[in-house]
Amino acid sequence: xxxxxxLRFSRSLYAPASIARAAERFAAFGPSIVDAEADVxxxxxxxxxxxxxxxxxxxxxxxxxxxxVDAREQAPQ
Amino acid sequence: xxxxxxxxxxxxxxxxxxxxxxxxxxxxxxxxxxxLFLDRCYVFLDRPADRRVAxxxxxxxxxxxxxxxxxxxxxxxxxxxxxxxxxxGASNAKIREFILAKAFxxxxxxxxxxxxxxxxxxxxxxxxxxPVPWEKSDG
Amino acid sequence: xxxxTRLTTPLRVDPTALAPEVGFFxxxxxxxxxLLTNEGGEFHFLEQDxxxxxxxxxxxxxxxxxxxxxxxxxxxxxxxxMAGRIRRKxxxxxxxxxxHIVVTTLRCNHACKYCxxxxxxxxxxxxxxxxxxxxxxVEFAFGTPSRVLNFEFQGGEPTANFAALKFVVEHAxxxxxxxxxxxxxxxxxxLTLMDDEKMNFLVDKxxxxxxxxxxxxxxxxxxxxWIGKGSSYQTVSGWMEKFNQAWIAKGLDPNLFHVDALMxxxxxxxxxxxxxxxxxxxxxxxxxxxxxxxxxxxAVNTWKQIxxxxxxxxxxxxxxxxxxxxxxxxxIFIQERQAAMFLTKMLTPDDPNYTDCRSPAGSGxxxxxxxxxxxxxxxxxxRMVAHMGNDFFxxxxxxxxxxxxxxxxxxxxxxxxxxxQEALPACVDCVYKPTCGIQPLHNYMFDGDLFGQxxxxxxxxEFFGEQADLYRxxxxxxxxxxxxxxRRWTIQRSRPGTIPYxxxxxx
Numbered sequence: 272x273x274x275x276x277x278l279r280f281s282r283s284l285y286a287p288a289s290i291a292r293a294a295e296r297f298a299a300f301g302p303s304i305v306d307a308e309a310d311v312x313x314x315x316x317x318x319x320x321x322x323x324x325x326x327x328x329x330x331x332x333x334x335x336x337x338x339x340v341d342a343r344e345q346a347p348q
Numbered sequence: 349x350x351x352x353x354x355x356x357x358x359x360x361x362x363x364x365x366x367x368x369x370x371x372x373x374x375x376x377x378x379x380x381x382x383x384l385f386l387d388r389c390y391v392f393l394d395r396p397a398d399r400r401v402a403x404x405x406x407x408x409x410x411x412x413x414x415x416x417x418x419x420x421x422x423x424x425x426x427x428x429x430x431x432x433x434x435x436x437g438a439s440n441a442k443i444r445e446f447i448l449a450k451a452f453x454x455x456x457x458x459x460x461x462x463x464x465x466x467x468x469x470x471x472x473x474x475x476x477x478x479p480v481p482w483e484k485s486d487g
Numbered sequence: 488x489x490x491x492t493r494l495t496t497p498l499r500v501d502p503t504a505l506a507p508e509v510g511f512f513x514x515x516x517x518x519x520x521x522l523l524t525n526e527g528g529e530f531h532f533l534e535q536d537x538x539x540x541x542x543x544x545x546x547x548x549x550x551x552x553x554x555x556x557x558x559x560x561x562x563x564x565x566x567x568x569m570a571g572r573i574r575r576k577x578x579x580x581x582x583x584x585x586x587h588i589v590v591t592t593l594r595c596n597h598a599c600k601y602c603x604x605x606x607x608x609x610x611x612x613x614x615x616x617x618x619x620x621x622x623x624x625v626e627f628a629f630g631t632p633s634r635v636l637n638f639e640f641q642g643g644e645p646t647a648n649f650a651a652l653k654f655v656v657e658h659a660x661x662x663x664x665x666x667x668x669x670x671x672x673x674x675x676x677x678l679t680l681m682d683d684e685k686m687n688f689l690v691d692k693x694x695x696x697x698x699x700x701x702x703x704x705x706x707x708x709x710x711x712x713w714i715g716k717g718s719s720y721q722t723v724s725g726w727m728e729k730f731n732q733a734w735i736a737k738g739l740d741p742n743l744f745h746v747d748a749l750m751x752x753x754x755x756x757x758x759x760x761x762x763x764x765x766x767x768x769x770x771x772x773x774x775x776x777x778x779x780x781x782x783x784x785x786a787v788n789t790w791k792q793i794x795x796x797x798x799x800x801x802x803x804x805x806x807x808x809x810x811x812x813x814x815x816x817x818x819i820f821i822q823e824r825q826a827a828m829f830l831t832k833m834l835t836p837d838d839p840n841y842t843d844c845r846s847p848a849g850s851g852x853x854x855x856x857x858x859x860x861x862x863x864x865x866x867x868x869x870r871m872v873a874h875m876g877n878d879f880f881x882x883x884x885x886x887x888x889x890x891x892x893x894x895x896x897x898x899x900x901x902x903x904x905x906x907x908q909e910a911l912p913a914c915v916d917c918v919y920k921p922t923c924g925i926q927p928l929h930n931y932m933f934d935g936d937l938f939g940q941x942x943x944x945x946x947x948x949e950f951f952g953e954q955a956d957l958y959r960x961x962x963x964x965x966x967x968x969x970x971x972x973x974r975r976w977t978i979q980r981s982r983p984g985t986i987p988y989x990x991x992x993x994x
Contacts, residue, residue, distance in 0.1 A: 281395040284375070296935075309395075328390040328406060335393065336386055339379045340938065343912045346376070383912045384494045387943035426495045431502035432542075433513075433916050440511035443561060444526075450570035451577070 275314040276300075278327050279307075280334060287311050289337040297330055350417060357420045362407040364420040370399045373427050378403065380430040381423055389419060490801045490952045490959075494913060494942055498538065506544030508562045514538075515918030517955055518962030524921050527572035528836060529557035532962050572836055576921075579840040579853060583632035583894075586842060586854035588639050588867055589624055589655055591616045592648035593859055597677055597719070599699075599711045599751075605874035606643050614643070616651040616859040623885035624857045625658045629666055630890045631855075637671040640694075641856075641867065646680045648859075656692050673697060675749075677711070678726040679719060686726070690733045698723055700748035700772075702756060702763035710753055710793075727770060745771065751778050752800060753793040760807030768814065768821055775811070776824035777804055779949055781929070797948040805956050812960075815972045822976040829954055831977045832922035833961075834970075842866070844924035844950065848906035851882060851899035861885040863893065865902060868928045880928070902927050905938045913942050919954040 280290055287304075290311050294302040301317035313334075318326050350357050355366040368378055378401055382391045390406040405419050497516050512523045520532040523541075531554060533541055540546050546554060555563035593614035595606040607614045616624075628636055638659060640652050656672055663670050672694040689696060701707040704720040711719050727746045734744035748770075750756070750763060760777075767775045779800045782790050811823055831839045842849025843866075851865035861884050864870040869880025882888065882896050893899060906925035908914040917923065927937045929946045941947070960969050 281393070283395055284393040284401065328408075331392050332386050332390050335379075335382060335391055336941075339383050339912050342376070342379065343915070344910050344938075380912065380916065381495075384942055387941065422495055422497075425497070425499060428500050428502060429496040429498065430916075432500045432505065435502050435505045436509070436511060439505060439507060439509065440561070443564075443566075444511055447526075447566055447570050448573065450566065451573040 273318070273320070273323075275316045276318050276323055276326055278313045278315075278331060280311045280313070280331075282309060282311050284338075285311065285334055286338045286341060289341045290334050292341070293330065293334040293337045296333060297326075300326060355420065355424045357417065359413055359416050359420075362409075362411055362416075363404055364416040365402060365404045366420060366424070367396060368401045368403060368427065370401055373401075373431060374434070375401070377427060377430045377434055380433070381426040384426060385419075385423060490805055490956050492798070492801065492943075492948055492952045492955065494917075494951070498535065500542070501539070504539060504542045506542065508544045508560055509542060510559050510561045510564060512559050513916060513918045513920055517918075518959035520962045522918055522958055522962070523559055524918050525558055526576075526921060527558050527569045528576055528832065528921050529559070529572075530833065530958075531557055531559060575836050576832075576838050579838060579845065579849075582634075582840070582853065584628075584849075584851075584853055584855045585633040585635040585840070586637050586639060586849075587624075587628045587631075588641050588854065588856040589616075589621075589645075589652075590641050590643065590856065590858050590867075590870065591621075591645040591651040591655075593643040594647040595643040595677075596647070596679060597644065597711055605871055609647065614859050615648040616861075618651060618654050620859070620861040620885065621651045621654045622658060623861055625655055625662060627857075627863070627885045627888075627890070628659075628855075629662055629668070631893075632890075633668075635669045635671065637673065640672075640674045640676075642675075643859075644677055644680060645674060646676050646685060649680075649685055653688060656688075656694060660692065671695070677719065678723045681726045686730060686733060690730065690737065695744075695747070696730055697747040697749060698727065699751070700727075700766065700770075701750045701753075702759060702766050706755055706759060706763070709755060710751065724770075731771070741771070742773065745773075747774060748772055749776050749778060752780060752803065754795050755793070757795060757799060757803045760803050761810045764807060764810055764814070764821065768819060773820055774822050774824050774827070777807055778825075781945070782933075797945055797952070800949070801952040801956070804953060808956065812969065812972060815975075816968065820975070825953060826957055826973075827976040829922055829957055830973045833954075833957065834974055835977050841924075843926045846906055846908045846924050847903040848925055848927055850880075850902050850926070850928060851893065851896065852903060855882070855893070857885060863888060865898060866928065868932065872928070872932065879931075901937055905930070913947075917951075919951060919958075922954060923950050 287306065290313060291304060294304060294313060297315070299317070300315040303314050303316065305312040305314065313330070315326060315330075350359065355368065358365040370378075378393070382393065382403070385391050385405065389408055392404040392406070394402040394404070396402050403423065405416070405423060407416065407419070411419070496514070498521065510525070512525050514521055514523050516522070516535070519535070521535055521538040523531045523533065537546065541554070544560075551560075554560055558564055558569050593605055593607040594609050594611055596609055628638070636659070638655055640655075645652055652674070659670055672692065673696075674689065674694050675697050678698050699711060700723060701710045704718065707720040707723070708718055727748075730746045731741060735741055748767065756763060764775060779797070780794060782794060808823055808826065811821055814821055828839050828841050828844065831837060838845065840849070840853065842853045845853075850869065854866050856864040856867050856870050858864065858870055862873070863882045863884060864873065865880045865882060872880050880898060882893050882898060904910070905927040908920050908923070908925065911925070914920060914923070914925065926946055930941070930944060931937045933944065934941060957973075961973070964970050
C-alpha cells in the first residue's frame with residue numbers, strides 16, 4: 272500500500288474548520304485530519320500515483336481559498 | 349536569492365519564496381493578496397517564526413527565473429495595494445456605517461454629524477445589514 | 488489591444504501616505520489612468536502621477552471640487568446625497584419578483600448546439616403545461632408583491648403549447664382589471680411554429696417577441712439545428728418582417744414595437760462580429776446582445792467544436808463594440824445590450840435591475856421560473872440543474888406553496904448571502920464592485936459551490952473584462968463623443984401603446 276500523501280498547515284494561517292470543509296470536497300482521495308499542536312495535518316490515503324505530485328498543491332490552494340472565504344464572511348465590513 | 353520590491357526572495361524550481369513581517373502587513377492583507385493569485389499559481393503560507401509569514405508561490409507549469417521574479421514582484425506590489433485598501437476602509441469605517449444606516453434605515457432627525465457618529469458607536473449594529481422587506485409581514 | 492483582465496493592481500502605492508480627509512473609494516488602473524469608484528455610483532479618472540497627490544489630500548483646484556462633489560473626500564461630503572444615491576442604487580431590494588418565466592412546454596423542434604434549456608421531442612405532449620397549471624401560475628404570480636409583473640414565455644419552444652400561453656395572457660389581463668399591476672408579456676421563440684392566428688393574438692395583446700438570430704444565414708443555420716425542416720434563418724426572417732409590419736399597421740412606433748433578437752456567440756462567430764452586427768442593422772434592430780456561450784447543457788458535449796476561452800470572447804467583444812461605435816458615429820443607432828446594462832449603472836443614478844448582475848442576485852427574489860408541471864425554481868438555470876437531477880433550486884409548487892415560503896426559502900436566502908459582494912474576497916475590493924453583480928448559480932454549476940466566487944470564474948472574467956473595456960473607452964474619450972453615444976444607450980423608453988387589458992371586440 273502506498274504511503275499516504277501528507278500535508279501540514281499552520282493553524283495560525285489556515286482555519287481548521289476551513290481545512291475540514293476543503294477536505295470534504297476532496298473526499299474521493301480518502302482524507303483524514305489530525306490535529307497537532309500548532310498545525311493541522313491532512314493525510315490522503317487513496318491518491319492515484321499520477322496525482323501524487325499535484326494533489327498537495329491543489330488541496331493547499333483550496334484550503335487557503337476556503338480559509339479566506341470563511342474569514343471574509345465573518346469579518347466586519 | 350534576490351530582492352524583489354523589498355522582499356528577499358528565494359527562487360527555486362517553479363517556485364518563489366519570501367517572508368513577510370506580520371507587524372507590517374496584517375494577515376488579512378496577506379490573505380487578500382494571496383486570494384488574487386490562486387487561479388494563476390499555487391500559494392502556500394507557513395509560519396517560520398512568530399510574526400513572520402512565509403509565502404511560497406509555485407508556478408502551475410514551467411517557469412523561468414524572470415517569470416518567478418515577476419510573480420513575486422506582483423505579489424509584493426499587491427501587498428501594498430491591499431494595505432492601502434485596508435487603510436482606506438479603516439479611515440472611513442464609521443462614516444460608511446452612518447451613510448448606510450441613513451440609506452437603509454431612514455435616519456431622519458437632523459443633528460450634528462458628531463452626535464450621530466457617537467450614537468452609532470453606542471449601537472450594536474451589524475454593518476451592511478440589508479433588510480429584505482419584500483417578504484409579506486402576514487406570513 | 489487586449490482587454491486587461493488582471494485582478495491585481497499594477498500601481499505602486501504608499502499605504503502610509505493616506506490623508507485622513509480622503510473618503511472611501513475603490514481603485515484600479517484602466518486605460519493608463521487610475522479609476523476611482525464609490526458606493527454612490529460615482530467614478531473619476533486620475534492620471535497615475537496624480538494618484539499619490541490624491542492620497543495625500545493635496546489635490547486642489549477644480550479637480551478637488553469635483554472629487555468632493557462626487558464624495559471622494561470626507562471634506563465637503565454631502566451625506567444625504569450619498570445616502571440617497573445608495574438607496575436609489577439598491578431600490579430593487581424592496582420589489583419582489585418582477586420577472587416570471589413561464590415554461591409552457593419542454594417540446595422543441597430545434598436542437599441548437601448550445602441549448603441549455605431542458606428540451607424534449609415534439610411528440611412529448613406530457614411535457615406541456617396544462618391549463619389548470621397555467622391558471623395556478625398566474626394566481627401565484629399575482630400573489631407576489633411586485634408592482635410590475637413581466638410574464639416571459641420560454642420552453643422548449645413555448646409556441647408549441649400556444650394554448651397555455653394564450654391562457655396565461657388572457658387570465659392575467661382579466662385578473663389585472665382588479666389588481667392594476669403593470670403587466671408586461673414577452674415571448675422567447677424560434678418563430679418556426681408561428682402562424683397568422685398566433686401572430687395576431689400576440690400583437691393584439693401586446694406580447695413582445697424576442698427571437699434568436701445568430702447572424703448571417705449560414706452562421707445562424709449552422710448553430711441552430713431545425714429538426715427535419717429547411718432554413719431556420721429564412722423562417723425567422725420572414726416572421727420578423729411580418730410582426731414588424733403588423734405593429735406598424737396598428738399605428739405603433741416601430742422603434743419601440745419590433746421583434747427583438749438575441750445572438751449566442753459560438754466559435755464560428757468569433758471572426759464574424761461585424762457581419763453579425765450588419766445583419767441586425769439590416770433588419771432595423773436597434774439592440775444586440777453579444778452573449779458568450781456557457782458550458783452548460785448541450786454545450787458541454789459540443790464545447791470542443793463551438794467553445795472558446797473567455798479571453799477569445801473578450802477580444803471578439805471589443806472588436807465588435809468598436810464597430811458598433813463606428814456605426815453610431817455615422818448616425819446608425821444600435822446599442823450593445825450588455826454594455827447598456829453596465830453603462831446604466833456607471834452613468835446614471837439607477838440600477839437596471841438585471842437579475843443576473845446585481846448584488847444580491849435576483850434568482851428567487853427578483854425572478855421565478857415556473858416549469859411546465861407547476862414546479863417553481865429560482866430561475867431558468869435552476870430549472871436546468873433540476874433536469875440534471877439536482878433539486879437544490881426548486882422552491883415549491885404553484886399549488887401548496889405560499890409566496891412567503893418562497894421568500895424565506897433557505898435556497899433563496901443562500902443565493903442572496905452568496906452574492907453580497909461585501910462578503911466576498913476580491914469582489915469587496917474590486918474597482919467595478921459598484922457596477923457589478925454575482926450569479927451564484929454559475930459558481931454552483933462550474934464548481935459545485937454556491938458561495939465560491941473564484942478569482943477568475945468565467946463570469947468574473949466576462950463582467951470584469953466588459954467593464955474594463957467600457958471604462959477604458961471613457962478614459963480615452965477626450966472629446967466626449969463616446970460618452971454621448973453611451974448615454975443614449977442608457978435612455979429607457981416605455982411603450983406607451985401597450986394594451987393593459989383587452990379592448991372591445993378583440994379576440
